[in-house]
Amino acid sequence: MPFPPFSYRDRNLYVEDVELEQIARSAGTPVYVYSATAIAERYRRYDEAFGSTPHEVFYAVKANSNLSILRLLAAEGAGFDIVSGGELYRVLRAGGRPEKVVFSGVGKTREEVEYALSSGIHSFNCESESELTLIDSIASRLGVKARVAIRVNPHVDAQTHPYISTGLRDHKFGIDITAAEDVYSRALQLEHIVAEGVSCHIGSQLLDTAPLKEALDAVLALVGRLRARGVPIRHLDLGGGLGVPYKPDQVEPDVTAHVQDVCARCAGHDLKLMMEPGRSIVGPAGALLSRVLYRKSTESKEFVVVDAAMNDLIRPALYQAYHEIVPLRAHMPGTVVADVVGPVCETGDFFARDREMANVLPGDFIALCTAGAYGFVLASNYNTRPRPAEVLVEGASWKFIRTRETYEDLVRGEE
Numbered sequence: 417m418p419f420p421p422f423s424y425r426d427r428n429l430y431v432e433d434v435e436l437e438q439i440a441r442s443a444g445t446p447v448y449v450y451s452a453t454a455i456a457e458r459y460r461r462y463d464e465a466f467g468s469t470p471h472e473v474f475y476a477v478k479a480n481s482n483l484s485i486l487r488l489l490a491a492e493g494a495g496f497d498i499v500s501g502g503e504l505y506r507v508l509r510a511g512g513r514p515e516k517v518v519f520s521g522v523g524k525t526r527e528e529v530e531y532a533l534s535s536g537i538h539s540f541n542c543e544s545e546s547e548l549t550l551i552d553s554i555a556s557r558l559g560v561k562a563r564v565a566i567r568v569n570p571h572v573d574a575q576t577h578p579y580i581s582t583g584l585r586d587h588k589f590g591i592d593i594t595a596a597e598d599v600y601s602r603a604l605q606l607e608h609i610v611a612e613g614v615s616c617h618i619g620s621q622l623l624d625t626a627p628l629k630e631a632l633d634a635v636l637a638l639v640g641r642l643r644a645r646g647v648p649i650r651h652l653d654l655g656g657g658l659g660v661p662y663k664p665d666q667v668e669p670d671v672t673a674h675v676q677d678v679c680a681r682c683a684g685h686d687l688k689l690m691m692e693p694g695r696s697i698v699g700p701a702g703a704l705l706s707r708v709l710y711r712k713s714t715e716s717k718e719f720v721v722v723d724a725a726m727n728d729l730i731r732p733a734l735y736q737a738y739h740e741i742v743p744l745r746a747h748m749p750g751t752v753v754a755d756v757v758g759p760v761c762e763t764g765d766f767f768a769r770d771r772e773m774a775n776v777l778p779g780d781f782i783a784l785c786t787a788g789a790y791g792f793v794l795a796s797n798y799n800t801r802p803r804p805a806e807v808l809v810e811g812a813s814w815k816f817i818r819t820r821e822t823y824e825d826l827v828r829g830e831e
């Protein structure tokens with residue numbers, strides 16, 4: 417079954433007031449479709465839950481960086497969490513304000529730091545001492561002060577897929593929480609660094625918020641120790657990571673309750689609170705539409721061959737991720753147990769294995785649900801396939817927010 421905001425009306429799949437088959441037919445497939453209303457509502461859940469607590473919600477651009485989506489979120493008042501110079505460029509192009517941008521990531525280059533400092537971003541989430549030194553020297557040359565938070569690694573197991581878990585001792589991310597106090601002390605000596613924040617991000621797709629609370633408690637204790645040493649910590653950035661339902665039996669964590677609990681735990685600490693949600697804002701708001709090309713069977717298997725592939729949506733191949741697959745017209749009788757595969761020449765090019773699903777036939781359209789986050793942004797041109805178009809729906813209307821790539825696009829820049 418599809419998840420809201422996608423739903424059947426009269427056995428035809430809709431998002432908002434638009435019938436998806438109409439988009440599939442006129443935009444062609446594969447095509448990503450997003451609900452503008454759902455994205456805005458999902459952002460507001462975060463913002464409103466903070467109530468009167470001083471806060472900032474930085475949307476994690478890497479989850480879905482389409483300019484129109486960034487523009488929509490900027491208009492809602494969102495800030496942005498970026499992990500590259502390219503993402504900063506997108507945010508500025510979309511009308512995002514630089515003073516509402518935080519720069520995360522373990523491998524910022526000199527050029528990226530310079531671009532961010534001269535654009536006047538809010539702060540850097542620093543992940544190593546050498547990065548602090550680099551930022552200090554560039555800030556000195558530009559004659560500015562760089563606000564930083566140090567990203568600490570609290571040794572908390574996010575209990576999510578190993579590739580999207582980031583808070584354990586042997587992960588490349590952050591500075592070990594036990595070494596953090598010394599790093600802050602040295603940061604105080606750097607003339608062009610203002611070390612006023614602590615940040616932390618332990619992983620993605622967390623359906624249980626208990627590890628986030630464990631991390632918060634460890635970080636709050638650190639803030640106390642830092643202040644006792646004279647480090648004037650003013651903001652706490654708790655990263656992103658809240659999960660979304662991909663399978664019918666998964667329950668989405670209650671964002672409002674989680675944020676309110678964070679505010680309660682931080683009450684009296686005189687901290688500005690920040691979060692960097694990505695997936696939980698855009699994930700359920702999007703789907704990838706695809707057309708069934710062929711059915712084929714072997715002695716032991718039934719295959720549904722579709723026109724989308726791992727280059728369009730890599731999550732199943734990369735993380736063994738599950739995406740619910742539903743027909744755009746739910747009129748076909750019966751079900752089939754099949755592998756849903758794409759045209760790419762890799763055995764890993766599948767969307768589902770041995771899945772009981774609607775008995776779709778060639779020409780029918782399907783939706784791969786919960787594809788708004790880490791979908792298009794991870795798309796590639798593997799097998800020289802043009803990346804799909806992207807469509808934004810609002811109410812009863814829809815528009816392209818990215819056209820399908822052409823063959824000409826595919827060879828741009830090549831000799």
Ligand SMILES: *Cc1c(COP(=O)(O)O)cnc(C)c1O
Nearest residue numbers: 476520620656657692693694695
């Ligand atoms: C990826 C990332 C996020 C967003 O994670 P979601 O699981 O999409 O909410 C936030 N902060 C940092 C530092 C990240 O790397």
